[in-house]
Amino acid sequence: MSDFKDKVYKVLRTVPKGKVVTYGQLAAMAGSPKASRAIGLFMKTNPDAPRTPCHRVVGSDGKLIGYSGKNGVPGKMQMLKEEGVKFKGDKVDLEKSQWRQN
DNA sequence: AAAATGACGGTGT
DNA sequence: TACACCGCCATTT
Numbered sequence: 001m002s003d004f005k006d007k008v009y010k011v012l013r014t015v016p017k018g019k020v021v022t023y024g025q026l027a028a029m030a031g032s033p034k035a036s037r038a039i040g041l042f043m044k045t046n047p048d049a050p051r052t053p054c055h056r057v058v059g060s061d062g063k064l065i066g067y068s069g070k071n072g073v074p075g076k077m078q079m080l081k082e083e084g085v086k087f088k089g090d091k092v093d094l095e096k097s098q099w100r101q102n
Numbered sequence: 103a104a105a106a107t108g109a110c111g112g113t114g115t
Numbered sequence: 116t117a118c119a120c121c122g123c124c125a126t127t128t
Binding site for chain 1: 122123124125126127
């Protein structure tokens with residue numbers, strides 16, 4: 001497996017409940033700030049579904065995209081709400097729920 | 103090995 | 116503000 005991919009999952013697993021990260025941010029932490037596209041690809045593949053909270057990954061504007069889960073994006077939004085993530089209409093309130101290492 | 107694909111992001115119109 | 120296009124990266128066929 002590529003180190004990049006492993007790194008992405010590692011970081012993603014570090015994201016606490018009730019917080020979210022953007023694809024770009026996640027990519028940056030993994031070592032490639034512009035690999036946001038690849039990140040989504042990993043989420044789709046998602047070999048570690050149960051241990052990888054891919055539902056905590058949102059777009060740069062906090063908009064929910066993707067999610068191959070059971071209920072799709074709507075279910076993802078619901079799940080995040082349950083975890084305590086604040087929402088702004090159909091998007092996540094990044095000002096309050098975006099995860100920050102620092 | 104080369105080309106196509108995709109759960110993105112930013113910029114332009 | 117909304118839609119379209121281009122650029123980036125890693126995976127898959």
